[in-house]
Amino acid sequence: MSTATCTVKGCNQNGPHRHEEHHPEPAILDTILDHIGNTPMVRVNKIAKAEGLQCELLAKCEFFNAGGSVKDRIGKRMIEEAEKDGRLKPGCTIIEPTSGNTGIGLALTAAVKGYRTIITLPEKMSQEKVDVLKALGAEIVRTPTEAAWDAPESHIGVAKRLNAEIPDSVILDQYANPYNPVTHFDHTAEEIYRACDGQVDMLVAGAGTGGTITGIARKLKALCPNIIIVGVDPHGSILAQPESLNTTTEGYKVEGIGYDFIPEVLDRSLIDRWIKTDDKESFTMSRRLIREEGILCGGSSGTAMAAAVRAAKELGPGQRCVVLLPDSVRNYMTKFLNDGWMQANGFTDEVMAQEQESKH
Numbered sequence: 107m108s109t110a111t112c113t114v115k116g117c118n119q120n121g122p123h124r125h126e127e128h129h130p131e132p133a134i135l136d137t138i139l140d141h142i143g144n145t146p147m148v149r150v151n152k153i154a155k156a157e158g159l160q161c162e163l164l165a166k167c168e169f170f171n172a173g174g175s176v177k178d179r180i181g182k183r184m185i186e187e188a189e190k191d192g193r194l195k196p197g198c199t200i201i202e203p204t205s206g207n208t209g210i211g212l213a214l215t216a217a218v219k220g221y222r223t224i225i226t227l228p229e230k231m232s233q234e235k236v237d238v239l240k241a242l243g244a245e246i247v248r249t250p251t252e253a254a255w256d257a258p259e260s261h262i263g264v265a266k267r268l269n270a271e272i273p274d275s276v277i278l279d280q281y282a283n284p285y286n287p288v289t290h291f292d293h294t295a296e297e298i299y300r301a302c303d304g305q306v307d308m309l310v311a312g313a314g315t316g317g318t319i320t321g322i323a324r325k326l327k328a329l330c331p332n333i334i335i336v337g338v339d340p341h342g343s344i345l346a347q348p349e350s351l352n353t354t355t356e357g358y359k360v361e362g363i364g365y366d367f368i369p370e371v372l373d374r375s376l377i378d379r380w381i382k383t384d385d386k387e388s389f390t391m392s393r394r395l396i397r398e399e400g401i402l403c404g405g406s407s408g409t410a411m412a413a414a415v416r417a418a419k420e421l422g423p424g425q426r427c428v429v430l431l432p433d434s435v436r437n438y439m440t441k442f443l444n445d446g447w448m449q450a451n452g453f454t455d456e457v458m459a460q461e462q463e464s465k466h
């Protein structure tokens with residue numbers, strides 16, 4: 107390992123890190139951790155047609171990972187790399203500030219390997235995530251959603267304090283850990299490239315830490331030089347560029363994407379275009395993905411798909427747009443999956459209202 111720029115084709119990432127070969131899933135798995143990665147790519151038929159798209163629209167369904175989200179990939183990888191480096195040893199405690207899914211990925215890996223896990227997570231995040239985390243044996247500390255990222259009471263601030271207090275504790279730090287983007291470079295991007303026989307014209311993904319979009323974009327830009335990378339950012343977040351797109355810092359309900367700071371692992375130079383989205387279009391699109399395509403995804407999946415149907419209008423026949431769907435509806439059973447919640451929050455769109463009407 108050296109600190110120089112990586113020479114693996116397309117990586118160019120500074121700082122020490124290792125790469126892995128990608129392999130298909132074995133027929134019999136040693137543990138459930140072997141069911142992380144190799145997720146299905148599904149053609150999105152009715153929505154593409156209804157939106158008048160000429161290109162092929164494909165969904166990379168990350169909710170089929172063992173813990174239910176794209177973040178299982180980094181949960182497993184960050185732990186295994188820390189073990190290889192000797193930072194993580196039997197008896198250590200893993201502490202991580204997260205919007206929930208990284209916590210689930212870490213807690214799942216920790217459950218299999220036997221580490222204690224403490225997750226700090228903002229109040230905004232769903233009870234469903236908390237219950238899964240607890241069932242996996244994680245200890246949870248809730249923090250105020252409105253706390254600025256660098257405030258001592260934020261999920262990041264509290265994790266740092268616990269790390270100072272608890273002996274043999276480690277923060278793997280998804281915001282700065284090179285294996286966050288590297289695991290998507292090695293695997294997620296490789297899977298997309300192989301599934302598409304090397305032809306990907308557009309990739310659309312939201313950004314939280316930005317690890318997913320950064321890792322995928324690095325590899326696909328090297329392999330498909332004309333690809334357009336579209337970043338998706340909710341109104342209320344400041345990740346999009348140019349800055350003039352970020353017109354408000356008001357809160358929003360979609361979980362897992364957007365921030366009030368730029369995470370170290372997010373390389374915005376790789377993003378060709380940013381699209382801003384709101385809660386209503388996100389949740390109504392998630393409900394459409396479920397109702398029309400049978401794709402049981404979460405809220406940020408609706409965000410990415412809502413942006414994709416806008417961005418992919420510029421593609422023509424024979425071209426291909428891949429959209430990353432990060433997590434499952436399991437995390438939101440009492441939220442956007444619930445008609446009463448949708449109505450109470452003013453997110454029920456005309457189509458859903460008519461459907462409900464016709465049932466009575």
Ligand code: PMP
Binds near residue numbers: 175312319363404406
């Ligand atoms: N969607 C959801 C539901 C998430 O939990 C996350 C992770 N925060 C993302 C999208 C974004 O992933 P990344 O952190 O890799 O940008």
